[in-house]
Amino acid sequence: MRDAFVKVLTELASSHAEIMLLTGDLGFGVLNEFAARFPRQLVNVGVAEQNMAGLAAGLALEGRTVFTYSIGNFPTLRCLEQIRNDICYHEANVKVVSVGGGMSYGPVGMSHHATEDLAILRSLAGMEVYAPTDLWEAAEATRHLVKSRGPAYLRLDKSAAPPTKQEGERFQPGRIRVVREGVDATLVATGGIAGEAIKAADALAGQGIFCRVLSVCTVKPLDTETLKRAATETGGIVSIEEHTVEGGLGGAIAESLMEAGVAPEFFVRLGLRNTFSSVVGSQRYLRGVYQMDAPAIMKAVLKKLGMKAEVPA
């Protein structure tokens, strides 16, 4: 996803001279082409995320479209107050980009895992939140952010779901995409872990259980209408996120459906439950450990449907 983001930004930087990319000393080898072609539009600000966010606000107030770029929590939580006060309160046109969403940096350790960012960033007034599920969404979300005005957060995952773009489909920010149809349950996922939801849906289909799969690229503003349909048309909702279940995608779905007065038959949030991702392992391994991979999703669905789990190992 990182490469998709950099590719689009590099493609648009020449026709959008207002684009500035600030990196917190990350992106070795990845930003080379951008740096070589647009030296005036790239600044490596050093390992100084608070300054990066403040600089971004200042540049944006002078008319630039600023992307701040770093890993995990560094461009978000480390400089949260600058994002809140300097960027959001001033409606500054700054796009905060985090590579390594969720547990992308698996064995590197919890310091590099972003597992509260969706909840925290979406609580900021004026902040839009995007967590693409596949490479097409990552590219299109980037394209959208170059044109949109105001603060936004783009969470990029190391993993990506298999391509889900339909023939002739156009990216619509703010809309949840239906990537599998079904009526027995709905699997709602954000980020690359949507690939696990698709895998689970396909396996369940083999057992005659048909799940709708929703790809949530735009976490905020949330597409309540598509969720309401899922709640009323299917047997229940399972949210899947590589993130704490508190306040993230699952929390956002619960808020919006509760407020809309629409309750699904059942509702399960898969994600981290009041724990840090302290186990060492790859992203794939950790998804299993923390019960958010395809087998865990299948188990959750089958249990709610009152069926004995027949989950392939």
Next chain:
Amino acid sequence: MSAAAVNSTRALAGRIRGHALRMTSLGGGSHIGAVFSCADLLAALYDGILRVDPAKPRDPARDRLVLSKGHAGAGLYAALADRGFFPVEQLWTHYQDGSDLSGHVSHALPGVEVSTGALGHGLSIAAGMALAGKLDGAGHRVFCLLSDGECDEGSTWEAALFAPHHGLSNLEAIVDYNRIQGIAPVAEVLELEPFADKWRAFGWSVREVDGHDHAAIHASCRALPFEAGKPSCLIAHTTKGKGVSFMENTVLWHYRTPRGAEFDAALEELEASENLEARP
């Protein structure tokens, strides 16, 4: 600089203090000591140093001032109202229900570039503005007025590292060095000395000035940058609560609201020493 020009700045400083005294007395939420320590700096900035036009507060060619010590908002509001950015009468709503004039400075007011209040934010924003100006080859300057207390913040020093590295010679940091922070003297809390050396070591061109000497402040900012290719840092030696004897150099008047007999005594002192306008 002519005597008339110095007198004009002195008179503005007096009005800033008088306005701020009334504002904080009416609404409470005082940081009057911190306002008074930078009142002369603000007066000099808005009486000759800053190229700003109240009729065109968003003019791209204007000089920018980021008040990083947002708690001195009352002083900036007073200066801006006096210069005609908004009506002086609006000052009397300060800190009260429904007002635009929050205790910490708000960009809801014309002439205020950014809202601040959380310390250690302003220099980064100002550096971003200066970087944009430099990339655009623009002629305006970016000023940032900091408190000494916010030089405790790591983020201030992140920005301090950045600006010289990028040759932001269109940036001037002015530090209101009154040597008293929130609840105790700077020297007791976290010593900043050797303060000028720290800025120099980071790559800034540094000058020091008596922050209450209007002619000296003007003289120090006459030619910017201090040194080609470097950001400028003006360390202004000031007295917290300057202008009212019982407020000077006291920790108490960082937060205390001037009311009743204290308000009357303060106003009397200001009126005796400065060219104050009549009460509203």
